[in-house]
Amino acid sequence: MPLQTDGIVVKNERIKSLYFLLGIYCPSIANQIKPGQFIMLKTSDNHSPLLRRPFSIYKNFTNNHPDKRKRDCLFILYKKAGKGTQKMTTFKKEKRISLIGPLGNGFTLPHLPSSTPILLLGGGVGIVPLFPLVEVFKGRKLFVFIGGKTKEDILCVEDFKKYNANISIATEDGSLGFKGTVVDLFLSSKETFQNKEIPYIFSCGPVGMLKELATRLKSKNLNCQVSLEARMGCGFGACWGCVVKTNHPKTPYQRVCKEGPVFNLKDIVWK
């Protein structure tokens, strides 16, 4: 059940280039938010900017976590991109901020045979909402594909290394790993795409990347859940501003904040 509540900033630091880690002490949300869900954050104390900004959950710690400093805290990883995120870079520790959450449907966690490999395919900051899935699928064969424009846009590598995941990196300019898109890298992978053991895929990233993935997977019998991004008004289903076009027979326009942000890749109708 989403709620409107305050949190306290416990950490706000630059990770690399334009990417920052924000830690918020917020027991009510930290203890119930699930992988794939998000929060709506008020980035200003006034009307500039006016609307809250949506951020997917990156990490969250419950009230009985062994590390006392992390207990009841949630973490988001944001890119300094516009007015809202610009304001966020000025948040200091102890600052009180307003949050609404947990929001969205989150990832569906299917019952899969233990031999089914899990594949996470993330582009840029899209790798962040996929991270909570490593804990869920601990003990399984896990393949992580991380893509970005340059090596400055490759995130979470150290995080994934701690989970013994099979990591592949692609950069469009070739400054790190494979030169090309992360979709190209995935499709050329003998271990996953070209393997007879069909993986279950979770993906998140820029529209161009997801559109390409949809096109290339069209003829294959692969399950793929995608987490979408959208400009949001309220973030909790009231205004119908954040819709995406789907092949739903009655209501083609579905809310990314309510029926999503996670959809089956097959159900999205791309422009």
Place this chain on the structure above:
Amino acid sequence: MQNCDLTVKIGKMIFKNPVIVSSGTFGFGEEFEDFFDLNQLGAIISKGISLSPMKGNPPPRIFETEGGIINSIGLQNPGFQEFIKNKLPYYKNLKTHLIINFFGNTQKEYIELARRFDSVSGISGLEMNISCPNIKKGGIVFGTDPQMAYRLVREVRKATKLTLIVKLSPNVTDIALMAKSAEDGGADAVSLVNTFRAMAVNIHTRKPELGNIIGGLSGPAIKPIALRMVWEVSQAVKIPIIGIGGIMNVEDAIEFILVGASAIQIGTANLVNPRTGIEVIQGINKYLVRNKIDSIQKFIGTFG
């Protein structure tokens, strides 16, 4: 804290307080029940309902501007039948007024909808959105033509005994004249303002920011204009006025009440602070207590 009498009467409706939540900003109510007790509100206005379902506009449907938002949702709604079957039952458990916002493409559609809603139980009143194009008259917006608006209100008035509020478009030369037309047609009240036609352009893609190019501007940016319009209308009509336009907090609400609004609607603010409605109700009470006014009736329109 003593409680002032915040009761307001509009048409046949008696509101326990003057705070109403605006159509299109409150979903159908369910989305807000986790945030506060909806029964505390003076009234809830539903998403606009049309005879047939409407899919709405292609995205992007919203764009944030300085102190506002431009929206082009496109009146997406499930249509009359689906609304009655799947959405109305939720309201049966609520103890606050439900006002249905409705619209049509032709005068006939408006009349038919009003006639149908008239016999549905659980509805306290109707708010007619006249900011729609009349497709039978080449797309002239009902709310921009005084004669057309007067005729529409007059015919819809005959079709229903429910309290009839007419929601005015601000995209006109003389809103007082439009309000007078609605009053002459038999409206119990007018609510103003709906959104202002607006647009935005992305200079990198060189394309419009909205899928529909033009949308409606709302939020703090429009308050000074909306307030002026409410005051002008208060000089022109005798029927109650419901003030809408960038109300974000109690201070904004009180400005509108001072210039003559008997009630106010909270719209855009709901998206940012879902609890705005409750905070405004408590704030109005506090303000009146502090100013030793025991009833809001003694306060409405006491500006100047």
